[in-house]
Ligand SMILES: Nc1nc(C(F)(F)F)ncc1COP(=O)(O)OP(=O)(O)O
């Protein structure tokens with residue numbers, strides 16, 4: 001149950017959103033500070049520290065998106081990179097044995113990520129998403145089906161919510177990653193709990 005958020009995805013204080021999402025049962029968090037009006041430099045670092053502390057206090061892995069130096073400065077548990085970010089092999093050298101997540105959109109990209117020592121794949125966008133302006137084309141669960149024989153842990157991403165999360169896990173994903181379905185919820189804790197229940201209840 002992978003929650004991803006940054007200040008631009010939250011309608012209130014991000015630390016509060018994360019605390020409520022953790023109470024609702026998320027199992028891993030990614031700090032993704034990106035998009036129109038996102039924080040940078042010291043503000044991004046300060047929020048990163050507060051979010052990292054909340055994760056540590058609750059035993060939740062804290063992953064940083066894109067920015068390897070920020071991840072190292074925050075002593076994050078890992079990083080997530082996509083095809084337009086720093087080369088996975090280089091990142092693996094910089095982060096040692098921290099968690100390395102890679103967005104993959106084909107078997108070739110998956111094979112390359114495995115050679116770099118990826119610990120999990122992010123696969124998507126499964127459904128249409130408004131969160132990522134430069135998202136690649138919507139692919140449904142086809143890529144999840146194609147990549148599951150690699151045996152690498154896989155999360156689906158892109159437009160996932162309580163209504164469609166079971167489609168993603170039933171297709172073979174080990175989990176789902178979610179931004180807006182949790183961060184824009186009236187009741188963040190209930191939204192996280194509902195998703196968690198769906199993917200656990202939904203799994204065949
Ligand atoms: N951030 C992500 N996290 C995941 C995760 F697997 F963690 F759910 N999967 C995919 C992405 C997308 O990564 P990327 O393609 O680099 O775009 P962006 O940096 O804009 O997020």
Ligand SMILES: [Mg+2]
Nearest residue numbers: 066081082085
């Ligand atoms: Mg990226």
